[in-house]
Amino acid sequence: MCDADHEHGDDEGLTRRDVLAGAAGGLILAATPGSSAAAATTRTTEGGTGAGRVSRITRGRTLVHADLHNHTLLSDGAGDPALAYESMRMAGLDVAALTDHATLSDGVLSILDALLPDGVNQITGLSRRGWRQTRDLADAANDPGVFTAIRGFEWTNPLLGHINVWFTDAYTDVLDATLMGGFYRWLTREDGLFGLGDGGADGLAGFNHPGREPGRFNDFRYEAKAHDQLVSLEMFNRFDDYLFEGWADGVSSPLVTCLNAGWRPGLSGVTDEHGTDWGYPEGKGRTGMWVTENTREAVRRAMTERRFFATRVSGLRLDATADNVPMGGSIRRRAGDIRFAVDLDRGAEWDGRRLDLQVLRPGDGVPVVADVIEAAAGRVTRFSVPLDADDGDWVVLRVSDPTQPNAAPGPDGHPCNDFGIAYTSPWWLDPV
Numbered sequence: 001m002c003d004a005d006h007e008h009g010d011d012e013g014l015t016r017r018d019v020l021a022g023a024a025g026g027l028i029l030a031a032t033p034g035s036s037a038a039a040a041t042t043r044t045t046e047g048g049t050g051a052g053r054v055s056r057i058t059r060g061r062t063l064v065h066a067d068l069h070n071h072t073l074l075s076d077g078a079g080d081p082a083l084a085y086e087s088m089r090m091a092g093l094d095v096a097a098l099t100d101h102a103t104l105s106d107g108v109l110s111i112l113d114a115l116l117p118d119g120v121n122q123i124t125g126l127s128r129r130g131w132r133q134t135r136d137l138a139d140a141a142n143d144p145g146v147f148t149a150i151r152g153f154e155w156t157n158p159l160l161g162h163i164n165v166w167f168t169d170a171y172t173d174v175l176d177a178t179l180m181g182g183f184y185r186w187l188t189r190e191d192g193l194f195g196l197g198d199g200g201a202d203g204l205a206g207f208n209h210p211g212r213e214p215g216r217f218n219d220f221r222y223e224a225k226a227h228d229q230l231v232s233l234e235m236f237n238r239f240d241d242y243l244f245e246g247w248a249d250g251v252s253s254p255l256v257t258c259l260n261a262g263w264r265p266g267l268s269g270v271t272d273e274h275g276t277d278w279g280y281p282e283g284k285g286r287t288g289m290w291v292t293e294n295t296r297e298a299v300r301r302a303m304t305e306r307r308f309f310a311t312r313v314s315g316l317r318l319d320a321t322a323d324n325v326p327m328g329g330s331i332r333r334r335a336g337d338i339r340f341a342v343d344l345d346r347g348a349e350w351d352g353r354r355l356d357l358q359v360l361r362p363g364d365g366v367p368v369v370a371d372v373i374e375a376a377a378g379r380v381t382r383f384s385v386p387l388d389a390d391d392g393d394w395v396v397l398r399v400s401d402p403t404q405p406n407a408a409p410g411p412d413g414h415p416c417n418d419f420g421i422a423y424t425s426p427w428w429l430d431p432v
Contacts, residue, residue: 050315051345066095069270075100085141091279168203206232210254236269236285266306266425362392
């Protein structure tokens with residue numbers, strides 16, 4: 001069952017973002033919307049290549065476009081960090097973070113660099129001096145209400161995985177916190193490891209490009225003490241969809257492994273920029289957040305509440321509820337028909353284009369797809385799916401283009417072997 005209404009808006013002026021984003025129109029081929037399960041009547045509220053920022057199904061929040069994973073010359077990137085925030089702001093992003101790699105401490109880096117012969121690339125990693133510089137750059141770029149600049153770093157273990165940390169003045173690297181247990185102890189302590197230095201108890205963290213490194217965060221072994229602070233799992237990193245990362249080598253889906261282990265992150269997309277084109281490459285990951293205002297405090301709150309979605313399309317608006325609960329929230333019943341509402345839009349250019357909504361549930365190695373709902377951009381889609389907490393406590397909606405293949409497919413015939421456009425953050429079946 002579906003309902004919707006129509007709204008029109010004025011075209012915006014052409015910007016560099018419009019030119020780049022226009023290429024994304026080719027990601028999805030037009031098709032007749034067609035199905036009764038996704039009949040629609042709502043039009044976009046803005047012309048051009050981006051959707052309006054106001055949800056049609058929830059109130060009190062505004063959509064902001066974010067990229068929370070970027071690099072500069074302060075670690076292994078190619079660009080001047082003094083230029084990064086302005087580039088992302090000019091590209092149309094509303095929220096941005098620099099997260100240079102934290103590898104080894106200053107002293108170790110200096111020793112290793114001195115041992116390398118001339119002409120050999122030096123060991124690259126964020127130094128304590130660079131960490132202080134990121135604070136100054138973020139504070140200078142931050143414009144409350146208009147543009148939120150966030151300071152962060154990427155804890156970088158080449159075997160276990162990489163984790164971004166935001167919203168803390170504290171800092172650690174793989175010499176101070178070498179293994180996952182050490183990192184979690186640092187993240188959750190106010191006084192740092194062993195009572196020395198500063199801990200990261202005020203910070204938020206997220207699993208980066210999950211499954212790319214062989215240890216997979218100790219295969220996502222759950223640490224209850226870090227539950228509240230571990231707020232994100234990257235589903236799009238650069239041009240890649242990580243749903244089936246490692247499947248070709250016999251490894252389970254990072255999404256399934258992470259959520260089944262007990263973690264409750266939201267799902268994000270990032271560019272992981274290492275060049276100088278911060279904010280602009282179309283087709284790379286990015287995150288849509290639902291915030292009460294565009295400030296650090298409100299962005300942090302949206303991340304803590306998991307009120308965000310992953311996409312790799314600029315200007316996309318995705319909002320969704322399950323039994324009137326926003327994404328990232330808890331559905332307070334054990335079983336029954338769960339009613340979903342999905343607001344999906346990208347402006348006039350995509351109006352009416354065919355999309356699928358895939359209902360992902362826990363599975364053995366890969367997600368089970370409980371249903372596939374035919375939808376269309378520019379509409380509100382409403383449907384019901386029977387869910388039972390005995391089959392697993394989470395549900396995610398994946399938005400896809402059924403006309404294009406997933407470059408990293410899963411098992412033969414799996415419904416998610418098509419091209420992923422976006423992921424909602426999960427909902428959790430938490431019976432009263």
